[in-house]
Every structure is written in structure tokens, then in C-alpha cells.
């Protein structure tokens with residue numbers, strides 16, 4: 263993403279690193295585990311204490327562009343961190359939201375969440391709502407939205423939207439497109455409902471299984487890409503003029 267697209271955000275870095283700490287889950291509480299991180303939301307700092315250290319050992323402090331503690335809502339994450347990126351994509355820049363972390367740390371919860379109740383929806387469904395509500399308000403522009411969904415599992419790339427999702431795809435590179443996945447399908451979507459069903463189809467084809475730390479582990483990396491093309495609508499007089507001048 264270009265720095266211009268992020269000017270509205272705190273700082274103007276092209277890459278922002280944000281940390282979200284989830285609450286201890288029931289199993290961790292039952293096992294008698296203790297929280298060893300403190301999140302200083304105002305300072306953007308994570309303080310990690312050594313559970314085996316003595317009381318005088320100071321916590322180690324790490325500073326990020328933004329941190330969220332266990333009280334933050336899905337809506338807050340979308341509004342503060344994701345929405346400016348979606349806005350800049352709608353203005354024509356490339357943007358990526360990438361969740362990284364150990365199994366069970368909350369990547370799927372943050373990116374996808376649960377469909378109901380609405381406050382549990384993650385960045386992806388909130389992005390769908392936002393894109394289509396913005397498009398609905400823009401009467402002078404025409405949009406074409408397409409979606410693709412791939413999975414990287416054991417170094418293999420699979421198209422989660424293909425009729426044959428087990429077929430391995432190849433990664434290619436050329437001067438025009440840069441890096442791309444050959445034969446990856448893209449579906450045109452015209453509404454929140456349509457793009458949600460594309461996500462659902464792909465999700466069913468993902469490789470999942472339990473890990474010791476997460477009952478619903480994804481066990482793979484996945485990339486959901488939304489491509490938005492926009493054209494200005496010509497009013498009737500401008501369209502007639504363009505036609506008569508042969509443009």
C-alpha cells in the first residue's frame with residue numbers, strides 16, 4: 263500500500279504492525295494459567311513479564327503501531343485498523359491485511375469471526391458490508407467487484423473456489439501483473455450476500471483440524487482477494503459528446 267493511502271492513520275508508515283491480545287480461554291483458566299502480558303493501549307506497548315522471574319525483574323516492553331487488549335471489540339478493530347486500508351483500496355491503491363500468529367491466538371476470530379451476532383463479525387465480513395454500502399452511496403461511479411480465495415498448505419497452492427479444489431496451482435511472475443497465481447478463479451460479486459457466499463464456499467474447502475492449542479485450527483494459510491474496478495459514469499450530455507467525437 264502506498265504511504266499516501268495511509269495519511270489519515272496515525273503516522274504515515276506504509277506497513278503498520280498491530281497486536282491484539284485475546285482473553286484467556288476456559289481451558290487455559292482451568293489449567294491455572296496466568297496472564298503474563300499487559301497491553302498499554304495508549305502507548306501502543308506490550309509488556310511481557312517473566313513468569314519465573316522474581317518481583318523485581320522488570321517486564322520486557324515492545325512497541326507497535328497499535329495494540330488492542332482483550333476488551334477491544336471486532337468493530338473497533340475494523341474501524342481503527344482495517345477501514346482506512348479499505349478506503350485507500352477504493353481510491354485505487356493496493357492494500358493487504360495480514361494476520362500472523364501462533365495457532366489459537368485469534369487470527370480467524372479477528373479476520374472472520376462469527377456471522378451472528380453481528381458484533382462478532384470480523385474484518386472480512388465488516389469489509390464486505392463497508393464496500394457495498396459505499397458503492398450503494400456512489401451514484402456517479404460504476405464498480406466491478408471480483409473475489410478470489412486461495413489456500414497455501416504444505417507449500418501447495420489450491421483454489422478454494424474451484425470445482426476441483428485439490429488441483430495444485432502455479433505461482434508465476436511477469437512484468438505486467440507482478441506475482442500472480444495461474445488459473446486462479448475470480449467471481450464477480452454484486453452484493454454483500456454474493457461475496458459472503460463466495461467466502462462460505464471457499465471456507466468449506468479449507469484444510470482444518472484440531473491442534474493441541476486450538477480445537478478449530480485452520481492448519482493452513484489462506485488469501486481472500488477483493489479486486490475493485492471503478493469507472494466514472496458519464497452523464498447523458500457528456501456521453502453524447504464522447505460518442506460524436508468518436509472517443
Ligand SMILES: Nc1ncnc2c1ncn2[C@@H]1O[C@H](COP(=O)(O)OP(=O)(O)OP(=O)(O)O)[C@@H](O)[C@H]1O
Nearest residue numbers: 284285364365366367368369370371476479480481
Ligand atoms: N479476542 C477474542 N475474544 C474471544 N475469543 C477469542 C478471541 N480471539 C480468539 N478467540 C477464540 O479463541 C479460539 C482460537 O482462535 P482462532 O481459531 O481465531 O485462532 P487462530 O489463530 O486462527 O488459530 P489457527 O492458526 O490454529 O487456525 C477460538 O475459539 C476463538 O473464538
